[in-house]
Amino acid sequence: MRDGSDKRLNLLIVDDSVLMRALVRRAASLSNVPLGTIYEAGNGEEALRLLETASIDAVFTDLNMPVMTGFELLEVIGRDERWRNLLRVVISAGTSAAPGTGSFGVTRFVEKPFRPEAIRDALASLL
Amino acid sequence: MLPDTVVDVADQAFFAWAERRDGLDLSELARGSDAAPAALRWLGARVEFTGAIAGSLEVLLTADLADELGVVMMGETAGHDLPEAQLKDVAGEMANILCGALLRRAGHEFRLKPPETCVAATPSSADGYTLFLVNDRPLLVRSSVQQE
Secondary structure: OOOOOOOOEEEEEEOOOHHHHHHHHHHHHHOOOOEEEEEEEOOHHHHHHHHHHOOOOEEEEOOOOOOOOHHHHHHHHHHOHHHOOOEEEEEEOOEOOHHHHHHHOOOEEEEOOOOHHHHHHHHHHHO | OHHHHHHHHHHHHHOOOEEEOOOOOHHHHHHHOOOOHHHHOEEEEEEEEEEOOOEEEEEEEEHHHHHHHHHHHHOOOOOOOOOHHHHHHHHHHHHHHHHHHHHHHHOOOEEEOOOEEEEEOOOOOOOOOEEEEEOOEEEEEEEEEOOO
């Protein structure tokens, strides 16, 4: 996306709440950012499986999840060269430690509760 | 601080209207509801937090309120009955987002644990909780901080 091509952004939304995933999906769809496929995962482990098999440009992840947290997911992503250019957005109510996510290469932090405009702005910032 | 946080979270996360209501009798609220008795089941969610201070926040809400909030979040049409797992999901997110927003507003460093949810017994009173009406339905909230 950053090279100015008309490629559509493939998103991965990671949250253990089905409802929050639906809300983020809707907010993303309402943005004017050209989107391709929107994938969903219920925890970090599921997200990694999708990252292994699908072409994903950006991940929007919660931090506070069972099985594998968002922190753990971001740590794995950060260690793997294949995902060096993966855009990373954290959407979470679960911590005050937003600055701490900087070491995980996080591009943007969106606090819950959020308005749909926050998702639009986060997507726009990735372009 | 809690009332403002509940109002903001209800508005921003659940697209709902909330107000604090002291002195309301829960049994009167239940009697005044036109919902089916099964819809007056109560759901509970509890989130523990650690950090500068440690403790927990707990919410109780009726299943019909959880259904209404969840339907809006899912972007589906009113009248759709969500499965119990998603009703609990609403309760858990309510506790999770409320707790995070409250601690952030208080300026504390914190980290939340994943919420625990359950089908709760009908509360006999609002004692020990702060009572809110969210879209005219009861929401009970209480928080506790562990003493050093």
